[in-house]
Amino acid sequence: MNQDMEIKGLNVSFVDHGRETKVVTDVDATFSEGSITGLIGESGSGKSVLGMAILGLLPGSAKVKGTCLYQGRDLFSLPEKEMKKVRGTEIALIPQNPTESLNPIRTVGRQLVECVTAHEKSAKSRAGIRRAGIRRDELLGRFGFQDVGRINGSYSFELSGGMNQRVVSALGLMNCPKWVIADEPTKGLDSILRRQVYEVLKDIGRSEVRGMLVITHDITLAKALCDRLMVLYGGCVMEKGNAQAILEAPMHPYTRGLMDSLPEKGMRPIRRADRDKERCLAGCRFYPRCPWGEARCGTEMPPETTLLDGRTVRCFHYA
Amino acid sequence: MWMLIQYILKKMALLAPVLVGTSVIAFALGVMSPGDPVDQVLNPNGNESYTQEEYDRMSARMGLDKPLHVQYINWVGNLLQGDLGRSFFTNKSIVDQMARRIPISARLAGLSMVFTVVLGVEGGVIMAVWKDRFLDHLLGACAVTALSVPGFWTAIMLIWLFAEKWKLLPTSGIASGIGYLLPAVTLALPSTGVCARLTRTAILDEIGRQYVTVAASKGLSRRQTVVCHAFGNALIPVVTYLGTHMAGILGGASIVETIFAVPGIGSYAISAVQSKDYYVVQAYVLFSGMVYVAVTILVDLLYMAVNPRIRRGEAGQ
Numbered sequence: 345m346n347q348d349m350e351i352k353g354l355n356v357s358f359v360d361h362g363r364e365t366k367v368v369t370d371v372d373a374t375f376s377e378g379s380i381t382g383l384i385g386e387s388g389s390g391k392s393v394l395g396m397a398i399l400g401l402l403p404g405s406a407k408v409k410g411t412c413l414y415q416g417r418d419l420f421s422l423p424e425k426e427m428k429k430v431r432g433t434e435i436a437l438i439p440q441n442p443t444e445s446l447n448p449i450r451t452v453g454r455q456l457v458e459c460v461t462a463h464e465k466s467a468k469s470r471a472g473i474r475r476a477g478i479r480r481d482e483l484l485g486r487f488g489f490q491d492v493g494r495i496n497g498s499y500s501f502e503l504s505g506g507m508n509q510r511v512v513s514a515l516g517l518m519n520c521p522k523w524v525i526a527d528e529p530t531k532g533l534d535s536i537l538r539r540q541v542y543e544v545l546k547d548i549g550r551s552e553v554r555g556m557l558v559i560t561h562d563i564t565l566a567k568a569l570c571d572r573l574m575v576l577y578g579g580c581v582m583e584k585g586n587a588q589a590i591l592e593a594p595m596h597p598y599t600r601g602l603m604d605s606l607p608e609k610g611m612r613p614i615r616r617a618d619r620d621k622e623r624c625l626a627g628c629r630f631y632p633r634c635p636w637g638e639a640r641c642g643t644e645m646p647p648e649t650t651l652l653d654g655r656t657v658r659c660f661h662y663a
Numbered sequence: 664m665w666m667l668i669q670y671i672l673k674k675m676a677l678l679a680p681v682l683v684g685t686s687v688i689a690f691a692l693g694v695m696s697p698g699d700p701v702d703q704v705l706n707p708n709g710n711e712s713y714t715q716e717e718y719d720r721m722s723a724r725m726g727l728d729k730p731l732h733v734q735y736i737n738w739v740g741n742l743l744q745g746d747l748g749r750s751f752f753t754n755k756s757i758v759d760q761m762a763r764r765i766p767i768s769a770r771l772a773g774l775s776m777v778f779t780v781v782l783g784v785e786g787g788v789i790m791a792v793w794k795d796r797f798l799d800h801l802l803g804a805c806a807v808t809a810l811s812v813p814g815f816w817t818a819i820m821l822i823w824l825f826a827e828k829w830k831l832l833p834t835s836g837i838a839s840g841i842g843y844l845l846p847a848v849t850l851a852l853p854s855t856g857v858c859a860r861l862t863r864t865a866i867l868d869e870i871g872r873q874y875v876t877v878a879a880s881k882g883l884s885r886r887q888t889v890v891c892h893a894f895g896n897a898l899i900p901v902v903t904y905l906g907t908h909m910a911g912i913l914g915g916a917s918i919v920e921t922i923f924a925v926p927g928i929g930s931y932a933i934s935a936v937q938s939k940d941y942y943v944v945q946a947y948v949l950f951s952g953m954v955y956v957a958v959t960i961l962v963d964l965l966y967m968a969v970n971p972r973i974r975r976g977e978a979g980q
Contacts, residue, residue, distance in 0.1 A: 401876050424885075432882035439880065444873040449895050449971055458891075462882040499971050515877070 347377040347415070347522060347554040349398070349435075354410035356393050356402065356579075364407070367393050368579040369629075371410075372648070375523075375572075380549045380556045382570035382587060384563065384602070390579035391559040392440065395525040398557075399437055400427045433463055438516030440527040440559075442508035445515075446500035452511050453496025456480040459518035476518070483514040488540045505532040513541060522554045529558065530565050538562075542569050563606060567591055575599050578629030581648070585655025595657045598630045628658070636661055667967075674963055678956045685952030686742070690735050693945040700941060701727060703751050738945075747946040752938055757946045761928065765950075767837065768920070768927035771850065772912040774843050778851035779858050779908070784901065786855070787862020792889060794867060802859065810856030818849045818922045835924035846923040850916050854908050861904055865897035872896075898969050906962030913958065914951030 356368040368390040375381050383391045396402050398412055398419060412419040419430065431437075436459075439445040447455060460476035461468050481492045487510040489495050500508055509532055516524050529545060530538045546569050549556040560566055566573060566587065573591070574584040575598065583596040594600045601614035617632035627642040628634070634641065638660060646660045693700075701722045705713045722728045726737055741748065747757040786802050793799045825845060826834040833842050869875065870893050878888045917929035924930070928950065935943035967974045 396876075399880055401879055403871075428882050428884055430882075431880050437877065437880040439873065439877045441873055445877040447874045447878070447892050447896070449969070450892070458878075458883070459881045462887070499975065501972055502975065512877070515881075519881075 348413075349375040349523065349555070350411075350413040351375075351398075352411045352413070354394070354397065354408070354412070356390070356397055356409075357407050358403075358405050359407060360405060366579060368397070370645075371579075371581050373574060373581065373584065375555055375557060377554050379571045380546070380558060380569055381572045381574060382566040383557060383559045383574050383576060384561060384566050385576035386561060389576040391576055392527055393579075394576075395437070395527055395557060395559050398525065399431055399435060400424075401431075401437075429463070432459055432519050433521055435523040435525065436516045436519065436521035438513050438524060438526040438529050440531065442512040442532075443500055443505060445512050446508060448499060448501055450499070451496065452498050452500060452503070453477075453480065456483075456496075456511070456515055456518055459515060463519060479518060479520075480514065483517055484511070486544050487511075487514055488537060506534065506537055509533055510537070510541060513545070517548060517552070520552065523556065524548070524553050525557045525559070527559045528561075530560070530562055538565070545569060563591070563602070575602070580629045580645075580658060581656075582630065582659070583655060583657050585651075585653065589653055589655060595651065595655065595662060596630075596659050597634050597636050597661070601633075601635075628660075670967075671960065671964070674960050678959065681956055682953065685956075686739060686949055687735070689945045689948035689952065690738055692948055693941040694731065694734075696939070696941055696944070698939050698941075700751065701725060703939065707752060742949070747949075748942040750935075750943055751940050757943055760931065760943075761946060761950065764926060764928045764931050767925060768916070768929060769913060771843055771846055771916065771920070771925060771927060772909065774847040775850040775854075775912060775916075776905070776909055778847060779854045780905065782851070783855040783858025784862050786859035787901075788866060788889070788894065790859065790863040791866035791870065792886070794863075799863075803863075806856040806859040808856070810853045810860075812852065814849055814853070814918055815922060817852055818845070818919060821845045821849060822923075835922075837925055842923075842925075846916070846919050846925055849923075850912055850919050854905075854912075857908075858901065858904065862897060862901050865900050866893050869893035869896045895969060899966070902962060902965050902969060906958055906965070910955045910958035913954045 351371055351373045354368055354371040354373075355366065357364045357366045359365075371394065373381075383394065385391050393402065393406075397406075397408050400419065400422070402408065408420055410420060414430075414434070417426075419427065422430070446452065457473060457476040457480060460479070461473065464472065466472055480496070484492045484495055489507075489510065495503070495507070495511070500511075503511065509529070513526070513529050516526065526545065530541055533541060542565055545556070545558070549569070558566065558569055570587040572585065573587040575582045575590070575596065577598045583590060583594070583599045590599060591603070594603050598614070603609055604612045605614060614633055615635065621632040621637065621642060627640070627644055628637075628646050631637050631641040636659075641660060644660075646658050647663060648656045648658050649662045650656050651662060701718055704725070705711070705717060705721055719728070726734060729737070745758055747761070749756055750760070753760075786806065790799045790802045790806075822834050822845065825832040832845055833839065836842055866889065870889065872893075875888050875893050878892045879885070883891065914928070916927070917933045919925070920927045920930035921933050928947065932944065932947040934940075935947065
């Protein structure tokens with residue numbers, strides 16, 4: 345069966361006391377089998393919300409519109425009982441904020457085994473737990489832990505941020521899922537561990553899982569790990585396509601700004617938002633900061649334009 | 664295990680000054696309270712006369728002619744030998760009386776605690792799971808009612824319904840074990856309400872945390888995430904509340920014991936206060952102080968059981 349994940353017309357908004365705030369607008373994307381897709385963008389651009397929407401784990405105040413086709417089913421309209429079976433086995437999450445992602449009163453080892461025992465009744469048997477334990481120890485070893493036994497018996501508050509980060513990475517992969525959504529998997533790691541983590545993710549992304557979504561603002565990680573990229577700004581996809589092409593020759597003014605702000609490109613910051621233009625809510629999200637902005641950018645949302653190399657850019661400049 | 668014993672000893676050492684303080688306060692209460700104990704003994708009915716010589720003799724026999732600090736030391740000395748003196752009126756040994764009454768109060772407190780824990784925690788979990796739905800509102804209203812109705816009113820209503828109208832339970836006394844039921848329910852009602860609301864808030868607080876979302880991402884059902892993950896963390900504030908509450912009712916539920924004629928430690932204290940039986944009051948104050956200290960240690964141990972941050976942090980050092 346086709347293992348692609350196809351998102352169409354995704355809109356997410358949060359309702360708070362009757363006031364609706366849009367956080368993701370008109371996202372269309374296909375995450376195809378065998379690929380690692382990077383979602384990049386600054387904090388608050390809607391990357392994590394997109395990932396959590398796929399898993400159906402947004403809080404009750406969130407309104408999700410659109411479809412997410414996976415194995416012929418729309419994940420957004422799947423009943424909770426079915427969705428429960430999808431989580432962890434079909435699509436798993438490597439959460440961000442690792443220390444908050446682990447229950448402080450349960451040992452790390454137990455929380456990892458639970459990823460497996462949550463699903464099968466037989467997994468709760470002694471043999472099942474032992475098998476899960478072997479998988480857990482192997483994964484922790486791959487993520488660079490030497491004294492696996494000690495880690496298993498520890499609580500999250502006894503481990504460092506970097507250790508917890510690697511623990512939650514293992515957590516996402518415990519039940520051999522088909523898809524993995526990794527939310528900031530290298531945050532808080534030093535460069536050696538960071539390399540190690542993305543080596544493992546890359547390895548797993550290539551061999552063990554069908555596909556992976558990596559949410560990050562670490563462009564180095566995106567470069568090393570991803571085949572495809574999706575650049576988000578203000579909840580809109582600004583540019584998407586082949587990772588190498590986008591990183592080498594960014595087209596959208598935001599992607600260009602993002603690349604120019606990298607240390608190796610001279611660290612030129614994207615310019616600050618223009619106060620007057622900030623009031624134009626109907627148009628392109630990047631308009632207040634865009635160096636190329638035209639009058640219509642403030643009033644009209646630019647369409648997604650597909651370029652010759654297959655990438656899509658949301659900018660009037662290319663329309 | 665050794666760590667645990669060390670931890671308990673450390674806690675006890677810290678609480679020793681509290682015990683000393685309690686004993687001073689208890690003793691001072693006896694000394695400062697109005698009325699003359701010697702006069703009370705010689706003239707319990709208020710219409711007998713005695714000579715100054717008799718007064719001095721009795722005062723010497725009771726040890727009240729000595730300076731205060733000597734009296735205190737004697738009192739503590741007797742205390743350590745298990746002697747709290749005798750009641751002025753009944754002339755019965757206070758220790759014997761208390762030894763008879765404490766188990767009764769403890770049984771009452773224990774039964775009421777069972778009600779509070781089972782109904783309160785259960786109710787709180789149900790309210791949290793059904794948040795903002797009908798069941799939540801219904802139980803929430805019940806909880807507020809339960810915690811705001813005064814104990815004596817509940818007691819009267821329960822006696823009227825169960826004893827007078829339906830004739831199911833005795834009005835008072837604990838001749839049969841079933842007699843504990845009404846006082847225990849009366850005692851448990853307000854704390855059940857508080858406990859339910861506290862549990863609900865604590866669970867909802869935990870449910871909003873990220874580790875619960877991550878637990879759901881593993882494929883656990885909502886119920887499993889609440890029961891297996893949020894609940895354990897939510898217990899921490901609930902245990903604190905239940906601990907102080909337990910200390911309070913173990914020290915004697917005076918009003919409820921008096922209404923239901925339960926011969927426990929609380930009704931003993933009330934009658935002692937009414938008849939100015941100061942030795943008994945002294946003993947009671949000391950006892951309730953000790954109960955608080957003991958329960959505090961118990962709560963700390965329970966804390967360690969539910970909270971590994973304390974288990975690893977304090978005992979592990």
